[in-house]
Structures are given as C-alpha cells and as structure tokens.
Amino acid sequence: MPADEDIYxxxxxxxxxxxxxxxxxxxxxxxxxxxxxxxxxxxxxxxIDEGALYPLLRRLESQGLLTSEWREExxxxxxxxRLSPDGExxxxxxxxxxxxxxxxxxxxxxxxx
Amino acid sequence: MELIDRYLHAIRRNLPEAKAEDIVAELxxxxxxxxxxxxxxMGRALDKAETGALLRDFGHPLVVAAxxxxxxxxxxxxxxxxxxxxxxxxxxxxxxxxxxxxxxxxVMSGEGDMLRIWVDSMSGIFxxxxxxAAIVTIVFAVLERANFKPGDTLEWxxxxxxxxxDKQPGPWASAAEVALSIAFILWWTGVIAVPWVRGDAxxxxxxxxxxxxxxxxxxxxxxxxxxxxxxxxxxxRWKTVMGLTNAVTALGGLAILMLIYQSxxxxxxxxxxxxxxxxxxxxxxxxxxxxxxxxxxxVVWSFQALGAVWKLVRRRNG
Numbered sequence: 001m002p003a004d005e006d007i008y009x010x011x012x013x014x015x016x017x018x019x020x021x022x023x024x025x026x027x028x029x030x031x032x033x034x035x036x037x038x039x040x041x042x043x044x045x046x047x048i049d050e051g052a053l054y055p056l057l058r059r060l061e062s063q064g065l066l067t068s069e070w071r072e073e074x075x076x077x078x079x080x081x082r083l084s085p086d087g088e089x090x091x092x093x094x095x096x097x098x099x100x101x102x103x104x105x106x107x108x109x110x111x112x113x
Numbered sequence: 114m115e116l117i118d119r120y121l122h123a124i125r126r127n128l129p130e131a132k133a134e135d136i137v138a139e140l141x142x143x144x145x146x147x148x149x150x151x152x153x154x155m156g157r158a159l160d161k162a163e164t165g166a167l168l169r170d171f172g173h174p175l176v177v178a179a180x181x182x183x184x185x186x187x188x189x190x191x192x193x194x195x196x197x198x199x200x201x202x203x204x205x206x207x208x209x210x211x212x213x214x215x216x217x218x219x220v221m222s223g224e225g226d227m228l229r230i231w232v233d234s235m236s237g238i239f240x241x242x243x244x245x246a247a248i249v250t251i252v253f254a255v256l257e258r259a260n261f262k263p264g265d266t267l268e269w270x271x272x273x274x275x276x277x278x279d280k281q282p283g284p285w286a287s288a289a290e291v292a293l294s295i296a297f298i299l300w301w302t303g304v305i306a307v308p309w310v311r312g313d314a315x316x317x318x319x320x321x322x323x324x325x326x327x328x329x330x331x332x333x334x335x336x337x338x339x340x341x342x343x344x345x346x347x348x349x350r351w352k353t354v355m356g357l358t359n360a361v362t363a364l365g366g367l368a369i370l371m372l373i374y375q376s377x378x379x380x381x382x383x384x385x386x387x388x389x390x391x392x393x394x395x396x397x398x399x400x401x402x403x404x405x406x407x408x409x410x411x412v413v414w415s416f417q418a419l420g421a422v423w424k425l426v427r428r429r430n431g
Contacts, residue, residue, distance in 0.1 A: 033142070034142065034143050038143075051171075051177055051180050054136070054139060054140065054143070058136075058181065076145065077138065077142065079139050
C-alpha cells in the first residue's frame, strides 16, 4: 500500500537522521573534505544529502567537536575537517549510548518473540 | 561554469554576510568535484543541460542557503503549542468583541434597519481577526528568534490544573464574558462610539449626570470584573483570587446601584418641542420603571454578593 510505504519512508528517514551525526563524527576520525566525506558515508551505506551535510559540519565545528582548515589539493582549495579532542570524547560517549540503545532494542525484540 | 557561478551567486545572496564567502567556496568545491566525477565517467565535458540537471539535483538556491541559517522555523515546535493556544484565545475574544459591538450598535441605533446596521458593523470582523492574528504571529516569531523556551521559562505547577469536577464555562462562553467586559470598557471610555437611543422628534433622552460622577468607580468595577473573567477562563484554580474579585465586584456593583438609585434617574428627558406636562409625565414614568428595575437587579445581585462572600469566607476557613 502506498500509505504504508510513505509511513515506512518517513520513519526510516527519522531513524537515520538521528544516526547521521554519529556517522559523520566516526568518519572524521580521519581527515576528510566534504566531497570525500560524503562518498565515504555513501560507501558505508549511509548516504547524506549535501544540503544537510555542510550545515551539519559547520554546526559541529561551532560546537567545538570538529576542527577545519583550508588547503590546496588537486589544484583547488578544499576545507578539510577532522575530529577535535572534545569531539573524540563526545563520540566515545555517543557510541556508548548507541550500543546501549541497540542492546535495549534487541532485548525488547527478543522478549516479544 | 557560468551556470555554476550564477547558481552560487544566487545562494550567496541569501547567506549571512559574515560566512557567505566561506560557505560559497566550500559549495563550489563540492559542485566542481561532482562535475569532475561525472565528466570522468562520461569521458567529455558536461553540456549546459547536464550542468543544469546537476544543479537542480543539488537543490533550489533558497533552500540550500536556508539550511545554513541558525533559525530554521518561523515558530518552532517548542513554541507552537503556546502560539496555537494564544491564537485561539485572541481569535475568540476578537470575534466576541466585534459581535458585541455590532449588536450594541444595531440595538442602540434606534433606526429602522437593525439587520443592515448589524451586517455593516460586522464587515470589519475579518480585518480585526487578521490584524490580531498577524500581531500574535509577529510576537511569537520574535520570541522564536530570541530563543525563548516557554516550557522551561514559564513556571508550570501541576497543582494549578483545573479540578476534573470544576464547573468551567466552555471556551466560547468565557470568550464572550471577556469580550463583553472589554467591549463595555471600550464603550465606557469612549474608544468606540455606540449611540444612545435618541428619543423621538419632540424629545430626546440623555444619560443622568450621576453617570459622569460614577465614571471612575464604574470603570474600576468593569476592570476588576474583566480580571475575574480572565482568571475564571485561564486560571480556574486561583479560587481565592477569584472569590475575592467575585465578592468585590458583587459588593461594588450593589454600592454603585444604590448610588444610582439615590440619584433617582437613569435618563433625563429633554424636550425639543414636547409639552412640559407631557415631558414631566414621561420622566415620571421612566423613573418609576427605573426604580422597579433597580430594586429587582439589587435583589438578584444581593444574593450573588452573599453567595460570593459566603464562598470566600468558607474557603478562608477551610
């Protein structure tokens, strides 16, 4: 049913939206610029719209979780991002939370079978 | 490349000036990387139509630029429930005020076509609702910009929620009471003009001078009653304050009624050609009706005042 498809798609987008910050922070343990970051996320099965990625990168940088610098590569200026020490700490906490949520969902799912 | 420059320029115009250069440079790099990837795959340069399709895929310039703004909502989800609630209250009060004033004008005009006068007076209802809705929206948009969070800032006490058994009037009844109080105050202070019944060809009626003397007391009484109606509607658990305002307005109303009764007249008949004897008879007849009406009202109000005072005393003791 198209209505069911719509509901599934909305819930799926909502679910993935919450995990994107975590995915971006994980991917930026290694220095990357926007285009390669987007590609690495897509290769990992988490494609992100560039309209959402660049504002997110700026927000995370303004929160002190990322550092960035402009450098020339392949004859063009690119802005490279990397996780800051504060970002490392926060990522560790968020991964702990992520694992805890995942365990809880698995337990609940097992319990209802 | 000209199309990409124009696209980036369109985005730049909608970005905050301080960050525009930096954001556009980063977006340019993203777009150029994407173009290069496509060109590498196709083994040739993109033509204008293909570049246009790539930009369409990237997003409308306004949407792309808006994502970089701090505020993504005119009124965000945190404020929206309060916005809706205030909008509903203001809307109901405005509609009820316009209705009260238009009915007052139609009834008091003394002219034949009451329906036409009422319809004419009602013509401003859409404008009044729209203007007030716009004011409420602007106020909430400013609160959103100021990052005001009502859930955290406003003190909210579960104790103040109405009892399940509280006999609360419905929202329209409450709005009507508030609107009538506001309409009366506006009329009393001369902000809106509702003409008195003029009389006839050979006489006219004018309010008794006692109303000029009682201008301030009546204004205070109406204002306290408005406060009472607002509390009854919006803070039904403030029972002590409500009991106090109810008792004050009931006793104050009785006192004012007594002063009007002592003056002996509600209206004065002014002859504009009517014989003196006939004028006197009309005045006496009006004064008699007025005295009977005042006595009836005083009896009803006395019971109300006694009830209000009794409730207040019982509440204070128990």
